[in-house]
Amino acid sequence: MNTRRQFLAGAGVFTTAVVAASSVSRVALAAVPEPAVQARPDTMPPWVPPGGRPYNPVVTVNGWTLPWRMNNGVKEFHLVAEPVVREMAPGMKAHLWGYNGQSPGPTIEVVEGDHVRIFVTNKLPEHTSMHWHGQRLPNGMDGVAGLTQPSIQPGKTFVYEFVARRPGTFMYHPHADEMTQMAMGMMGFWVTHPRAKHPQISEVDRDFCFLLAAYDIDPGSYTPKIMTMLDFNLWTWNSRIFPGIDSFNVRHGDRVRMRIGNLTMTNHPIHVHGHEFEVTGTDGGPVPKSARWPEVTTDIGVGQMRQIEFVADEEGDWAMHCHKSHHTMNAMGHNVPTMIGVDHTGLAAKINKLIPDYMVMGERGMADMAEMEMPLPDNTIPMMTGQGPFGSVEMGGMFSVLKVRGDQKRGDYSDPGWFQHPPGTVAQEWTSAAPAATRSSEAGGVAMPQTASARSDRNKTSSLRSFEVQVRKPGASGGHGGH
Numbered sequence: 001m002n003t004r005r006q007f008l009a010g011a012g013v014f015t016t017a018v019v020a021a022s023s024v025s026r027v028a029l030a031a032v033p034e035p036a037v038q039a040r041p042d043t044m045p046p047w048v049p050p051g052g053r054p055y056n057p058v059v060t061v062n063g064w065t066l067p068w069r070m071n072n073g074v075k076e077f078h079l080v081a082e083p084v085v086r087e088m089a090p091g092m093k094a095h096l097w098g099y100n101g102q103s104p105g106p107t108i109e110v111v112e113g114d115h116v117r118i119f120v121t122n123k124l125p126e127h128t129s130m131h132w133h134g135q136r137l138p139n140g141m142d143g144v145a146g147l148t149q150p151s152i153q154p155g156k157t158f159v160y161e162f163v164a165r166r167p168g169t170f171m172y173h174p175h176a177d178e179m180t181q182m183a184m185g186m187m188g189f190w191v192t193h194p195r196a197k198h199p200q201i202s203e204v205d206r207d208f209c210f211l212l213a214a215y216d217i218d219p220g221s222y223t224p225k226i227m228t229m230l231d232f233n234l235w236t237w238n239s240r241i242f243p244g245i246d247s248f249n250v251r252h253g254d255r256v257r258m259r260i261g262n263l264t265m266t267n268h269p270i271h272v273h274g275h276e277f278e279v280t281g282t283d284g285g286p287v288p289k290s291a292r293w294p295e296v297t298t299d300i301g302v303g304q305m306r307q308i309e310f311v312a313d314e315e316g317d318w319a320m321h322c323h324k325s326h327h328t329m330n331a332m333g334h335n336v337p338t339m340i341g342v343d344h345t346g347l348a349a350k351i352n353k354l355i356p357d358y359m360v361m362g363e364r365g366m367a368d369m370a371e372m373e374m375p376l377p378d379n380t381i382p383m384m385t386g387q388g389p390f391g392s393v394e395m396g397g398m399f400s401v402l403k404v405r406g407d408q409k410r411g412d413y414s415d416p417g418w419f420q421h422p423p424g425t426v427a428q429e430w431t432s433a434a435p436a437a438t439r440s441s442e443a444g445g446v447a448m449p450q451t452a453s454a455r456s457d458r459n460k461t462s463s464l465r466s467f468e469v470q471v472r473k474p475g476a477s478g479g480h481g482g483h
């Protein structure tokens, strides 16, 4: 995680790169703003715009905001679709496709009513397009290759132009060879701030955003398997996995907003410890205050965006994660048989003759995985990892920590370190005698007495099967296999 010094060192560091003249004509180059490129995977401080209408900028977790230039009243951005190397966590890099040096691409922030022009340059080996997910815009700007525009061929630049008509949380991603391009990490966030005080949009002290993305990268390799539909093994926030996801550092009493978009192939119930939040906005805009209810977990469906808000009024280090437990594990956490209760005695010695460093795991549960020192393939993060102040937290994937501190300064997003618990407020071992549990009967009851025929069918495959046999004419061949 970021130290304060690293965080400040990263502040405002943007490098610019001119698109190679061979890929874009000189005439176009003169009109297109230089694309900003960011190679660091750290959380960049909020980008306060130098001009235009003011707003309270968002912070993209392990990401950054794309600078723009004003051109006769139009906000101009330049996105470059290109292969990138993304550090998913220290010790693991992935070869992805993204925008302006990163996956996900930089966050675009504008104000309701802004006239926006976005240049999109394609430096990929295949065509692409850009869809502005959730926006009201002219149909021809919607970015669906083949339907609303020709695709952007390699080396070409397209320009999109529209007015950001409604405030809210949006995403951008290709609508061309989507299966490949989204599996490779092509996506980004878009925030449109309200132009004035809005009755349903609160002003907040901290405004975070991140995208949920899933990858299937075999341990020891670098490139996602794009044909995977369900069996992903890396569950990421902004293409980062725990322990590589920065903590959410806030001041005690801050009103905190988190904007979350889901571009994976499954839903993610996002759970925040220690606080209740409300969903204050969805894909379609702000939720009316009268329609909100308190939650500690909210499910974010495929293709959806949610804004959650809460007052951070409990100090501490609060876990925050997807509640699907396989989504808080890294690669190697799947396709492992359950070995709880299996006696491995003697097995390790036999396997060790073949594979010297092999260790058996799972006899007592999978926590051994966090402690094991079995060598991993290169470029692989342990399945369960992360060292907290009290030991291993045995997590991976979609997990981070909300750090609420009384002495965090306003606008300071740096990591304050571990929480110092007041004396007597930490769960501890009970060292006196504890009474043995009183156990009730082992046999369960039934809601109603079973019928005689159900009892007699118990040894047949099923009562339904015996019914089928009865109604089928003798000798008739059914369509069922096995008959």
Ligand SMILES: [Cu+2]
Pocket: 235, 267, 268, 269, 322, 323, 324, 327, 398
């Ligand atoms: Cu999940």
